[in-house]
Amino acid sequence: MNKNKIIFSILIIGILCFFISYKMYNRPHANITESTPDITLTADTIIAAFSSDETKANSRYLDKILNITGTVSEFKLEKNKGIITLKTNQDFGSVLCHLSESASQNIHSLIVGQKITLKGVCTGYLMDVILVKAEIINE
Amino acid sequence: MKSTYLLLICFLFSYNMQSQEQYLTKNGAITFFSSTIIEDIKAENNQVLSIIDASKSKMAISILIKSFLFKKALMQEHFNENYLESDKFPKATFKGDILNFNNVSSLDAKYDVKGIITIHGVSKEIVVPTIFKRNGDTIFVKGEFDLLLEDFDIKIPRLLLKKIAKEINVTFEFNHKPYNR
Numbered sequence: 563m564n565k566n567k568i569i570f571s572i573l574i575i576g577i578l579c580f581f582i583s584y585k586m587y588n589r590p591h592a593n594i595t596e597s598t599p600d601i602t603l604t605a606d607t608i609i610a611a612f613s614s615d616e617t618k619a620n621s622r623y624l625d626k627i628l629n630i631t632g633t634v635s636e637f638k639l640e641k642n643k644g645i646i647t648l649k650t651n652q653d654f655g656s657v658l659c660h661l662s663e664s665a666s667q668n669i670h671s672l673i674v675g676q677k678i679t680l681k682g683v684c685t686g687y688l689m690d691v692i693l694v695k696a697e698i699i700n701e
Numbered sequence: 702m703k704s705t706y707l708l709l710i711c712f713l714f715s716y717n718m719q720s721q722e723q724y725l726t727k728n729g730a731i732t733f734f735s736s737t738i739i740e741d742i743k744a745e746n747n748q749v750l751s752i753i754d755a756s757k758s759k760m761a762i763s764i765l766i767k768s769f770l771f772k773k774a775l776m777q778e779h780f781n782e783n784y785l786e787s788d789k790f791p792k793a794t795f796k797g798d799i800l801n802f803n804n805v806s807s808l809d810a811k812y813d814v815k816g817i818i819t820i821h822g823v824s825k826e827i828v829v830p831t832i833f834k835r836n837g838d839t840i841f842v843k844g845e846f847d848l849l850l851e852d853f854d855i856k857i858p859r860l861l862l863k864k865i866a867k868e869i870n871v872t873f874e875f876n877h878k879p880y881n882r
Contacts (some may be wrong), residue, residue, distance in 0.1 A: 591774045620791055624767060625781075640728055642746060648829040658727060660747060685767035686791050689727065692765060 573614050584693050594662065597627055597678045599681055603688070604650040605632030605691075612687040613655060624694045630657055630693065631679045644669040646680065655689060659696040668698060710771050722755040723757040724840045724877035731764060731873045735866040741863065742776060744769040751845035753840060760814055762795040762875075784855050785821055793820040803846045805835045814844075843871040 601623070608630060611619040632648030637644075637658065644666030648657040659680045661669065672678070682696030704712030735742040750763040766787035771777040781787040797816015816829045831844040846869050850857065857865050 581872075587773070589774050591777075597711070608806065621788075624788070641730075641747075645728060658748065669742055685748065686765040688763050688765060689791075692748045692768060694748065694768060694770065 566586055569595040570673055591695075592627075592683060594683065599629040600626040602629040603631075605630055606652075607648045608691050609652050609655050612691050613652060616687055620686065622653060622689075624686060627681065628684050628693065629681050629699065630659070631677065632657060633673055634672055634676050634678055636674065637669055639666065639669060642666060642693050646658060646672070646678070647690075648678070648680070653695075655691070657693060658690040661680040662695050662697055665697045708816060723800070723880040724753040725880035726751050726875050726877045729762075729805045729833065729873065729875035733769075736870070737864060737866050740864050741770070744771045744777070746770070749873070749875065751842070751877065752880070753799075753842070753877050755802075755805070755840070758799045760795070760799055760816070762799055764793040766791055766793060766878075784850075784857065790820075790822045791817070799831075799833075805833045805840055807835050809834050818848075820848075820853045821855055825852055831876075836876075840877040841875070843872075843874045844879065845870060847871070 592616035597683040597687065608619075608623065608628070611622070630648065632650065634646060641675065643663075644661035646659045646669070650656050659682055662682075665689065679699040680693065680696045681699050682693035685692050685694050724830050725877045727750055728747055731746045731749050733744055745767045746764060748765060748768045752761045753759070767781060769777070769780065771780065794815055795818045797814050799816055800813045802812055803810075810833050811830055812833055813828050814831045816826070817824050818827050819825075827846065829844055829846045831842055834841045847870055849868055850865075851867065
């Protein structure tokens with residue numbers, strides 16, 4: 563009787579462990595739409611931070627969920643993926659936002675010159691600051 | 702006097718632009734595959750910066766490691782934190798020459814691109830056979846090559862050795878547009 567109980571509990575723990583590790587292994591990406599942004603700022607602020615001190619800006623903004631407000635200077639669909647360029651006050655460099663699949667479908671309602679807020683994950687700075695998995699917050 | 706200067710500067714500038722013949726894309730695509738019996742792993746990066754200087758037959762590419770997106774969140778985390786250490790080495794770069802580069806026509810033309818690739822802080826010379834094609838005013842470039850993880854000092858824990866291939870297949874597709882400063 564006692565032996566059976568022990569075997570049974572070990573079995574339960576085993577199944578639980580397997581289930582948890584399986585769940586962790588297949589854990590989905592953080593949901594951008596539902597999560598609150600880590601930092602809210604403007605396109606001008608973030609490009610200034612990256613162009614003056616990239617290392618410092620990297621440690622502050624990389625992998626963070628950002629709400630960036632700026633003026634649309636260009637938008638396009640490339641291979642069904644929406645890309646919005648936000649104008650900045652710098653000669654070179656803008657904020658390039660690659661939209662999520664669902665947000666890409668709403669891209670044609672935009673107008674060049676309109677003010678917009680985008681929420682996405684910052685991956686770094688090449689010629690421009692890059693935001694991926696972006697969602698359009700307001701239009 | 703002033704206007705003469707202005708004219709001269711304008712002339713020089715336009716001349717300079719013509720002779721430079723630069724092409725650029727900010728949303729090139731790079732995909733890599735790791736294929737083993739247990740699992741196929743794929744990651745995609747659509748924010749690749751690539752520049753071709755046609756007059757000097759040069760090519761330069763810059764990539765953000767964190768822009769590689771995986772299907773599984775855990776894999777992306779391991780890739781960034783443990784293998785590529787993207788906080789320490791946020792970018793991968795390539796700089797090289799397009800060998801025997803002539804005119805790019807509307808037909809596929811194969812040229813070898815030879816240069817230095819830097820990943821995970823380690824630089825290595827590679828030669829990549831690449832297809833060039835002109836499409837209106839754009840230059841389309843594509844190709845693929847294999848990289849050995851150990852060449853770039855990327856260590857995989859023994860437990861995962863069977864899941865991650867030692868040799869990673871990399872494919873790229875860039876659609877360069879004329880670049881006017």
